[in-house]
Amino acid sequence: MALMLYTESELLAELGNRLREHRLRRNMLQTELALRSGISVSALKKLEASGQGTLENFMKVAFALRLEDEVKSLFMPQPVSIAQLEAMKAPVRQRARRTPRSARKPSGNGRAHQSEGSKK
Numbered sequence: 001m002a003l004m005l006y007t008e009s010e011l012l013a014e015l016g017n018r019l020r021e022h023r024l025r026r027n028m029l030q031t032e033l034a035l036r037s038g039i040s041v042s043a044l045k046k047l048e049a050s051g052q053g054t055l056e057n058f059m060k061v062a063f064a065l066r067l068e069d070e071v072k073s074l075f076m077p078q079p080v081s082i083a084q085l086e087a088m089k090a091p092v093r094q095r096a097r098r099t100p101r102s103a104r105k106p107s108g109n110g111r112a113h114q115s116e117g118s119k120k
Helices: 008-025 030-037 041-050 055-064 068-072 082-089
Strands: none
Touching (some): 008 041, 030 041
16 A cells, blocks of 8 residues: 555645646736636636635646646656566557466366376
8 A cells, every 4th residue: 555645635735726826827817717717716716725626627727727738647657667668568458368277166066177197
């Protein structure tokens, strides 16, 4: 289990704060950003203050601030080694491997499985 450095509330508040910082860098009022993103001013205020709101509203604001590339890169896998890069190129399995016969459960018919050499 991974060590949690932040709570959900802390991360939401940080995201809201970052949206506010981007808005202020663009010298935009909340009313202007709300209009451009198509959400209410109260929804934007809540999003900036606490990060609370819908993912849809978050995305609308991010797009209005031209942050779509930053949002898209949020969950991109970060290859650390050559082996991971090769694994990313490997074809994705469509089915699980069959279990070897020796690992399968007995069929329950009362007869033990006999190998080729022990059959009578």
